[in-house]
Amino acid sequence: MFTLRVVKPIIIPRLYRGLATQIPGGSAVLHLKTGESFAGHSFGAPKSVYGETVFSTSITSYTESMTDPSYRGQILVFTTPLIGNYGVPKNKTPIDSRDVGVVLESKGIQCAGVVVADVAHKFSHHAAVESLHQWCVRHDVPGITGVDTRAITTLLRDQGTTLGRLAVAPDLARPVDHEYWDPSIENLVDQVSTKEVYTLNPTGNVKVAVLDFGAKANILRSLVRRGAAVTVFPWDFDFNTVRDQYDGLFLTNGPGDPNHCVKAAMNVRRTLDEWHKPIFGICMGHQVLGIAAGLDAYRMTFGNRGHNQPVLALASAGSINAGRVYVTSQNHQYALKLQDPFPQGWEPFFINCNDSSVEGIKSTTESGKKVWGVQFHPESAGGPLDTIEMFTDFVDECRATKKAEIPKEAPSIIVEQVVEQVVKPLKRAVAAAA
Numbered sequence: 001m002f003t004l005r006v007v008k009p010i011i012i013p014r015l016y017r018g019l020a021t022q023i024p025g026g027s028a029v030l031h032l033k034t035g036e037s038f039a040g041h042s043f044g045a046p047k048s049v050y051g052e053t054v055f056s057t058s059i060t061s062y063t064e065s066m067t068d069p070s071y072r073g074q075i076l077v078f079t080t081p082l083i084g085n086y087g088v089p090k091n092k093t094p095i096d097s098r099d100v101g102v103v104l105e106s107k108g109i110q111c112a113g114v115v116v117a118d119v120a121h122k123f124s125h126h127a128a129v130e131s132l133h134q135w136c137v138r139h140d141v142p143g144i145t146g147v148d149t150r151a152i153t154t155l156l157r158d159q160g161t162t163l164g165r166l167a168v169a170p171d172l173a174r175p176v177d178h179e180y181w182d183p184s185i186e187n188l189v190d191q192v193s194t195k196e197v198y199t200l201n202p203t204g205n206v207k208v209a210v211l212d213f214g215a216k217a218n219i220l221r222s223l224v225r226r227g228a229a230v231t232v233f234p235w236d237f238d239f240n241t242v243r244d245q246y247d248g249l250f251l252t253n254g255p256g257d258p259n260h261c262v263k264a265a266m267n268v269r270r271t272l273d274e275w276h277k278p279i280f281g282i283c284m285g286h287q288v289l290g291i292a293a294g295l296d297a298y299r300m301t302f303g304n305r306g307h308n309q310p311v312l313a314l315a316s317a318g319s320i321n322a323g324r325v326y327v328t329s330q331n332h333q334y335a336l337k338l339q340d341p342f343p344q345g346w347e348p349f350f351i352n353c354n355d356s357s358v359e360g361i362k363s364t365t366e367s368g369k370k371v372w373g374v375q376f377h378p379e380s381a382g383g384p385l386d387t388i389e390m391f392t393d394f395v396d397e398c399r400a401t402k403k404a405e406i407p408k409e410a411p412s413i414i415v416e417q418v419v420e421q422v423v424k425p426l427k428r429a430v431a432a433a434a
């Protein structure tokens with residue numbers, strides 16, 4: 001006799017969850033204002049956009065770069081040929097007062113469009129939930145693929161960052177010159193900065209105020225992870241009105257020309273003059289600090305974007321050792337001018353090993369202040385973690401400043417309490433007994 005056995009179907013795990021995704025691949029053209037056009041195929045949202053065309057040499061972390069608010073208004077060309085191969089993760093974390101609520105660098109895609117030599121049709125990663133194409137569709141951001149990104153990058157490197165139009169069929173026309181939109185004339189910081197004040201990790205044992213020029217989430221996470229209560233203010237908030245409540249001030253990254261943020265620089269100048277607690281600025285925050293200190297910011301030819309930028313430390317401070325080269329993550333078009341002499345009380349902290357641009361400034365030891373600014377991104381996301389301990393240095397300095405303040409107050413409070421609770425009752429008891 002034969003017994004019939006029901007054979008359970010074998011479920012094969014979907015290794016390539018994007019396998020079913022077909023990139024629509026209509027026509028697309030990247031037009032540059034300087035006259036060149038690159039024809040390819042469209043992916044992502046089927047719409048045309050204007051922007052500043054820039055290139056990034058990062059070989060990974062397209063998800064982090066595309067959600068970095070500093071890429072606002074830019075058409076991002078990846079020099080790495082294959083992009084999209086590990087898909088895109090779910091960009092949400094459970095609601096928690098210690099977290100910014102996202103896995104990537106902000107809630108959505110910030111760049112205007114992306115240019116990829118060969119967009120991955122399939123993706124594979126344990127955390128991926130959608131393809132680069134699907135993600136771009138959801139966020140209404142167009143992409144172009146099948147173009148020679150080496151040729152585009154060589155052009156951008158030689159002629160500098162160039163205005164462009166990513167045109168998607170049926171709207172493939174080359175614009176006339178005056179139609180190109182120039183994001184650098186707008187105050188992009190005002191578009192991405194928080195409108196409301198909020199606090200992460202309110203029970204943290206050291207209080208850090210953040211001026212938000214377009215903060216990457218990993219900057220806030222890096223402060224929270226080191227135990228700080230982090231209160232985030234809009235970029236143009238005058239911190240001087242609340243500074244007595246904080247142990248340190250942090251200035252974040254942000255998009256566009258730092259000269260749009262003179263209002264913030266003027267506020268920070270007053271803070272520098274009148275307040276003696278630690279201050280740390282990253283990228284746009286570093287540029288604002290520099291302007292406040294009396295330095296000028298200028299527009300570079302093509303800027304530095306990538307996760308492989310070497311910087312040389314010129315001074316030692318905290319975890320940083322003078323003479324060492326650190327590999328850093330960067331995304332900037334502007335830089336502080338190296339001037340001789342530097343403003344009094346300031347010194348260069350880092351220079352870029354490729355182009356000698358200023359990569360950091362710090363207050364001198366003689367100034368008695370604890371202020372640092374770096375052009376690169378110690379928080380990485382993506383990129384190397386060579387300088388991540390600068391966050392530890394900053395939060396430790398805030399804690400040390402807070403501790404140094406307590407003894408001034410504490411003895412008098414303790415003495416008053418002892419007088420009130422011990423001495424006075426004893427005197428009364430002695431008087432009553434007499």
Ligand SMILES: NC(=O)CC[C@H](N)C(=O)O
Nearest residue numbers: 253254256283284333334
């Ligand atoms: N990442 C940043 O903060 C960039 C700063 C500024 N927008 C620049 O391009 O130089």
